[in-house]
Amino acid sequence: MRRILIVALALSLVLAACTSKDGGKDGGKGGKRPATVDGIATGAGTHQEKIDVGTPGHREYLLHIPAKVADGKWKDGKLADKPALVIALHGGLANMKQMESLTGFDKLSDGKGFVVAYPDGFMTTWNAGSCCGAAKIGKIDDVGFLSKLIDELTGAGLADPDRVFVTGFSNGAGMAYRLACEKPGKVAAIGVVEGSLVTECDPDRPVSAMIFHGTADRSVPFNGGGNRDFNDKRPFPPVSRAVDFWRRLAKLPEPHENVKALSGNTDCQGTGKGEQGVEVTFCKIQGGTHAWPSEASEMLWRFFDAHPRKG
Known part of the structure; x- marks a missing residue:
């Protein structure tokens, strides 16, 4: 004994x-890596975090930190080299854990060394403007929530403020649009998958955007149509309207440059980079339905990595 x-x-x-x-x-x-920075876990893996947004209760998100970041160089409790941050927004009637599983960003994060945050919507929805569900009806300030999330992660030194990227699926994609419309200074680029621009949009600066949409999407039709919400029978606008909006804002030509895709049924065209490195790329998925394409995550990261914020 x-x-x-x-x-x-x-x-x-x-x-x-x-x-x-x-x-x-x-x-x-x-130096030593602290267990937390400003109350946020720093160890390798996925952590469930809470954030106070100034309303009753709190909001939650998953934070995935790759070993390359956790085991990196720390000095006086701070990261010496701040990583990029990808914020991934789930679709309607889903949640943060489902988005984590759907996208596979954790594996990419581990290989490439960026941090991923998966926020939870309000009652499985996001207030993306004229959509969707409980978040819209309750007039939830999701722009405020996501802005504070970005501020806390960058303020804690866990992410580079010039390399914050937001992507989303369906309702979450619409939320990515809205955040870029109202807080363009907080994001370098957005990635939209099977979503629609259904909010008033008058940003004071352009952001880079990569947009995926399937031609056979019946929920958010490629050429417009359907119903924006259960209580809003207005049709979704065609995806081309959003593509044109973001490229014109950045004074870019129509997408014309071939962009390498990872599957044969995905046709991607880019505008080329304009002022401050801003670019818009549109990926049309022939026969694609309302689903997250298997190649989307890797292509989005490749696009994000090439488009940090400048100026």
Whole structure:
């Protein structure tokens, strides 16, 4: 028994030497990683976090931190090299965990070294303007929520404020549009998958945008149509309207440059980069339905990585 106790004590001393009292790791790369920064977990993996938005209750999000970031260079409790941040917004009647599973961004994050946040909508919906559901009816300030999320993660030094990217699916894609419309200074680029621009939009600066849409989408029809919400029978505008809006805002030509896609049924055309490196790319998925394309996540990251905010 005494020998077992001695072995256990020795093991505990070894572990204590590898981990700081607050749970941070001392990797010998410029200092110890704190267990949290401004209350946000810093360890490798996915953490469920809460954020106070000044209303009753709180909002939640998942935060995935790759080992490349957690084990990177820390100095005085701060990351020396701040990573990019991708915020992924789930579709209507879904949640943050489903978005994490749907996109596969965690695996990409681990390989490429960017941080991913998966926020939860209000009662499974986002207030994207004239859509959708409970969030719209309740006039939930989702722009405020997402803006504060960005501020907290960049303010804590866990993300580069010039490399914040927002993507979404369906209702979440509409929310990505709205955030870019109202807070363009907070995002470098957006990625829209099977979504529609259904909010008033008058940003004071352009953002880069990559837009995916299937020609056989019946929920948000490619050429417009359907109903915006259960209590709003107005049709969705065609996807071309959103493509034209963002390129004209940036004074860009119509998409004409071929962009390499990862599957044969996806045809991507880009405008080329304009002022401050802004670009719009439109990916038409022949026969694509209301679903997240298997190639979307990798292509979105490739686009995001090439379009940091400038100026």
